[in-house]
Amino acid sequence: MKIALVTGANKGIGFETAKKLAELGHYVYLGCRNLDLGQKAVNELHKNGLKNTEVIEIDLTKSKTIKKAKNTIESKFGLLDILVNNAGILGTVPQPAVSTNVEEIRTIFNTNFFGTIEVTQELLPLLQKSEAGRIVNVTSDLASLTLHNDPTWKYYPFKSAGYSVSKTALNSYTIMLAFGLKETNIKVNAVNPGHTATDFNNHRGDKNPEETAGVIVKYATTGNDGPTGKFLNSDGEMPW
Numbered sequence: 702m703k704i705a706l707v708t709g710a711n712k713g714i715g716f717e718t719a720k721k722l723a724e725l726g727h728y729v730y731l732g733c734r735n736l737d738l739g740q741k742a743v744n745e746l747h748k749n750g751l752k753n754t755e756v757i758e759i760d761l762t763k764s765k766t767i768k769k770a771k772n773t774i775e776s777k778f779g780l781l782d783i784l785v786n787n788a789g790i791l792g793t794v795p796q797p798a799v800s801t802n803v804e805e806i807r808t809i810f811n812t813n814f815f816g817t818i819e820v821t822q823e824l825l826p827l828l829q830k831s832e833a834g835r836i837v838n839v840t841s842d843l844a845s846l847t848l849h850n851d852p853t854w855k856y857y858p859f860k861s862a863g864y865s866v867s868k869t870a871l872n873s874y875t876i877m878l879a880f881g882l883k884e885t886n887i888k889v890n891a892v893n894p895g896h897t898a899t900d901f902n903n904h905r906g907d908k909n910p911e912e913t914a915g916v917i918v919k920y921a922t923t924g925n926d927g928p929t930g931k932f933l934n935s936d937g938e939m940p941w
């Protein structure tokens with residue numbers, strides 16, 4: 702049994718990721734900023750026999766909750782094997798580069814970029830105690846600079862100055878972190894679930910979260926010969 706934490710796990714892709722990890726027999730913390738919503742999600746898993754799940758308060762914009770979560774996991778298990786940095790926000794769209802208010806961009810970065818880094822750094826000492834630590838940073842097609850430069854790409858017009866840029870920054874941080882951890886047992890990858898029907902996009906995605914969470918779980922549980930420092934989706938490596 703491995704110990705896992707999925708942020709933003711009360712719904713959407715995060716919930717399905719937590720569920721799949723629990724189905725594999727791992728002990729899963731559902732990191733949620735709203736404990737009531739988190740407890741409801743856990744109750745649903747318990748009802749399905751997945752008693753190996755527990756809610757834990759984590760708000761990516763509140764350092765106190767991140768530190769407290771680390772202490773809670775440390776005192777119960779002493780380590781963490783899997784961290785899925787799933788929590789994220791889209792912000793108000795559209796986000797044209799010429800006019801999107803910098804405060805809006807800052808708000809998006811505070812969660813998707815700075816908050817994710819803070820969670821990761823706080824939990825790294827616990828991941829370093831694992832025999833095979835795994836970090837998945839949940840990213841997006843829209844993070845790809847290469848694809849954003851291809852006018853034939855289907856999402857070419859979707860240029861969001863806050864959301865896309867925050868995920869590109871997260872991809873870049875993934876490379877930096879993988880380099881920093883290359884002498885350790887920890888693997889870190891940026892994993893793109895693909896366009897998924899959730900509250901995030903008013904359920905306009907092509908696939909459902911039950912399907913797209915699979916690729917996140919795949920890389921959250923990758924073996925010692927698995928990749929690190931890569932940008933991945935269900936087809937394999939993506940262009941940066």
Ligand SMILES: NC(=O)c1ccc[n+]([C@@H]2O[C@H](COP(=O)([O-])OP(=O)(O)OC[C@H]3O[C@@H](n4cnc5c(N)ncnc54)[C@H](OP(=O)(O)O)[C@@H]3O)[C@@H](O)[C@H]2O)c1
Nearest residue numbers: 709713714734760761787788789841895896897899900901
């Ligand atoms: N849906 C897609 O098509 C798609 C495609 C590519 C990548 N992604 C990425 O996949 C991840 C999950 O998205 P989703 O589609 O499942 O969206 P979702 O249904 O809107 O879920 C987002 C989750 O993140 C949580 N969250 C937001 N801000 C938070 C904060 N400050 N602290 C803690 N939790 C916070 C939300 O909590 P509340 O319920 O409390 O708001 C919710 O649990 C995101 O990183 C998103 O960028 C999504």
